[in-house]
Amino acid sequence: MGAQARAVIPFSRPYRAAATLERLKFVVESDHAHGDGPFTAAASAKLRALTGGDVLLTTSGTHALEMASRLVDLGPGDEVVLPTFTFSSAAAAVAMTGASIVFIDVEGPSGNLDVSQVADAVGPNTRAISVMHYGGQPVDMSAVMSIAAERGLAVIEDNAHGLGVMSEYGPLGRIGDVGVQSFHDTKNVHAGEGGALLVNRERDLLRAEVMREKGTNRSEFLRGEVDKYSWVDWGSSYLPSEYCAAVLDAQLDAFDQIQSHRHRTWERYAEGLAEWAGRVGVELMEPAGGIHAAHLFYLLVPDWNDQSDLIRTLRAADVVAAFHYVPLDSSLAGRRFGRSLHPLARAEDLSHRLVRLPLWAGMTDDEIDRVIDAVTRWTPTKENR
């Protein structure tokens, strides 16, 4: 027998919660597989306890962002200030309403938006500021909220990376007017596909329920508050089936285990790579105040051509690493639906230098050591010359 092939270490692996199959079986055997059944109620209650406010489960984070754009009443002629270094969905949800985007830069290695650029980007047509906490590292929300209050703007908080993170400004996702979570299977807690809308203004709750139920007041009908339901407002079908809610419910029961395992892996990377990084001129992710969601661990290589070199080298060692966002202002749709006041050079630089390492709950010590070993064998390209 030859030597056993070494397994590839994937970039991400969906968490397998112990209770998943048992809860799915319950749904299969019940007569309630469509949305808003017992597992939707149970998972929503757990999210409410974790984040401290009203929650509506959705079919994806993208759909929650679409609902958020409607809840803050975006429409043609409006503008939204939005970081260029984020996922396309935040911008697509704005464009869908007919509003346009003013992109701003990142502050630096955190990947979060540069709050000092927000005020300049606000003009007479600005209606909202959209923020995203990169890797669950809190954006300076006191600065964002004070500009928003001064200029009468709404704040949308994309917290897809930061479920359950407590910041000095409050729980992430709960600080702005409306928050968003994603339960895509690359996220710390997942439902295959899924999301949640964090409703932070009491007056939005009924409207959000209607939007999620095809524009009808069916939720009120199910609570016995009206005799019949009918079409009352703009809406779509944004509620997940009970299959997805059952998977999510099982994940939420394991939230503490998931987080402690991910944080442990994150710490091992930080410790295991520190000496090498200092020696070869690589920057490691360094969250301010140590606050982050252990959603991702990244490093910043010195030169743009190092990024693909490192990813290729790791792949040859059976370790899958990944770059991240291509700045939205430089994308085809970003140029069509938005603009920036000046070149967003820091985001462009970050995008070309950032490499994310494998991180999921369930990585073994051996797998973590293999990643550290493969990374520390690499040296930036300039040093190779």
Ligand SMILES: Cc1ncc(COP(=O)(O)O)c(C=O)c1O
């Ligand atoms: C920051 C951010 N916002 C929004 C989304 C969209 O979430 P979903 O995939 O659940 O639609 C993602 C990616 O999944 C994301 O990373």
